[in-house]
Amino acid sequence: MSDSFDVIVIGSGPGGYVCAIRAAQLGLKTACVEKRATLGGTCLNIGCIPSKALLQSSEEFEKANHALKDHGVLVDGVKLDLARMQARKEEVVNANTKGVEFLFRKNKVTWLKGTGRITAPGTVDVDGTAYTTKNIIIATGSESVPLPGVAVDEKRIVSSTGALELDRVPGHLVVIGGGYIGLELGSVWRRLGAEVTVIEFLDRIVPGMDNEIAAAFQRILQKQGLKFRLGMKVTGAATGADGVALTVEPAKGGTAETIKADVVLLSIGRRPYTEGLGLEQVGVELDGRGRVKVDAHYATNVAGIHAIGDVIAGPMLAHKGEDEGVAVAEILAGQAGHVNYGAIPGVVYTWPEVASVGQTEEELKAGGIAYSIGKFPFTANGRARAIGDTDGFVKILADKATDRLLGAHVIGPDAGTLIAELTTAIEFGASAEDVGRICHAHPTLSEAVKEAALAAEGRALHI
Numbered sequence: 001m002s003d004s005f006d007v008i009v010i011g012s013g014p015g016g017y018v019c020a021i022r023a024a025q026l027g028l029k030t031a032c033v034e035k036r037a038t039l040g041g042t043c044l045n046i047g048c049i050p051s052k053a054l055l056q057s058s059e060e061f062e063k064a065n066h067a068l069k070d071h072g073v074l075v076d077g078v079k080l081d082l083a084r085m086q087a088r089k090e091e092v093v094n095a096n097t098k099g100v101e102f103l104f105r106k107n108k109v110t111w112l113k114g115t116g117r118i119t120a121p122g123t124v125d126v127d128g129t130a131y132t133t134k135n136i137i138i139a140t141g142s143e144s145v146p147l148p149g150v151a152v153d154e155k156r157i158v159s160s161t162g163a164l165e166l167d168r169v170p171g172h173l174v175v176i177g178g179g180y181i182g183l184e185l186g187s188v189w190r191r192l193g194a195e196v197t198v199i200e201f202l203d204r205i206v207p208g209m210d211n212e213i214a215a216a217f218q219r220i221l222q223k224q225g226l227k228f229r230l231g232m233k234v235t236g237a238a239t240g241a242d243g244v245a246l247t248v249e250p251a252k253g254g255t256a257e258t259i260k261a262d263v264v265l266l267s268i269g270r271r272p273y274t275e276g277l278g279l280e281q282v283g284v285e286l287d288g289r290g291r292v293k294v295d296a297h298y299a300t301n302v303a304g305i306h307a308i309g310d311v312i313a314g315p316m317l318a319h320k321g322e323d324e325g326v327a328v329a330e331i332l333a334g335q336a337g338h339v340n341y342g343a344i345p346g347v348v349y350t351w352p353e354v355a356s357v358g359q360t361e362e363e364l365k366a367g368g369i370a371y372s373i374g375k376f377p378f379t380a381n382g383r384a385r386a387i388g389d390t391d392g393f394v395k396i397l398a399d400k401a402t403d404r405l406l407g408a409h410v411i412g413p414d415a416g417t418l419i420a421e422l423t424t425a426i427e428f429g430a431s432a433e434d435v436g437r438i439c440h441a442h443p444t445l446s447e448a449v450k451e452a453a454l455a456a457e458g459r460a461l462h463i
């Protein structure tokens, strides 16, 4: 038997590492188990951070190739140095993962290197060494969902991890799945020169997103050159020397066809990861979708074992896991940690970006809630015109009777930054009128937010 702790967190993704830091800040003796060679989990190593590095680099390439001309900036002979782009991505990832190591040292969190297995409540085995602890937090995250008949080899048929590592631009990239990860990575390779086709089972992209925004998003991506095959399912893949032949048929039945690809990105979602954790032995309950069941305080059915992040229900987003990590650490320290699930923003980091918070129009309809809508297009925003990015609009949904903000959806330049104001407004229970009366600097993109809020009351000024 080795060291004893107040808290052992299993997994060092954004849920786990943030939880460990907060627990240590609150005076709890804390360790975090991580089997990967670096800290930071999916997000820092193979998710949010490397994808955003490549999105930024490919956007710069696209600007140099196309958009700068419009601004009167002529750049001749633009060439792609993919090896440098990938090396830069690695540098960004390393800086972030090393940053978490530094934060662990600073806050005196012990990194237990290896694979954690819960052998009993209060005991975690890490590669053969047993550690005792008052509390265990499961933060083991998620993994890509496989598709029968489409075997990932991370070369010709890749998951998001392989799609971040390609060492040449594929001639034709087929993305299976029209969710945000597939669209972000599809955008990266389209900008770098690939022909990109997205195959989606449903008859729309980004399920769960406000319909009107999703439809506008698809139109903009199509204008950029992405091709969509909606309502289609992939039933098989044959990999040969010169690529992959995908068998595809209409989701509702019909004649099968073959689509050839140089590289296939399988991106049909993520599922909770609990392999080898020993949950069956200790009796921790999972729900029908393999997620660890927790109560409002993140406690599982087994005393002393909690869970947070992608491994429990809710949107699989880094910041949702982080907030849960803080909340559970505070609860264990006797404080009143909590997460407002009605105010968790979601962002797609394509260009334009797409961001949303709160309820969609469809959810309000389904809930029988009367609402007013305010919309404002970036074509009518002075700053968007000056930048040269006028695609998209802001859409605000407010309670018809009380004017309280219920949802906000933005497609447009820097939508991911603009949504922060609307998230704050929802968190504080603001009305559309409140947002419309706030002074917004001119000329900024944020004036579109103010105008959309005014539009919800039928009093926009610039349209």
Ligand code: FAD
Pocket (backbone or CB within 6 Å): 010, 011, 012, 013, 014, 015, 016, 017, 033, 034, 035, 036, 040, 041, 042, 043, 044, 046, 047, 048, 049, 051, 114, 115, 116, 117, 139, 140, 141, 142, 160, 161, 181, 273, 275, 276, 277, 308, 309, 310, 311, 316, 317, 318, 319, 320, 321, 349
């Ligand atoms: P994870 O980050 O998955 O971390 C879990 C960790 O636990 C892993 O490091 C794993 O090695 C470790 N682990 C598992 N089992 C054990 C064990 N038994 N012992 C020891 N260690 C173990 N989210 C956003 O909010 N914004 C984005 O822009 C975004 N982009 C993404 C892009 C891609 C390509 C992908 C794949 C995901 C993206 N996500 C994004 C989702 C985000 O990465 C996840 O929501 C987030 O990482 C979940 O955090 P987590 O702490 O729950 O788990």
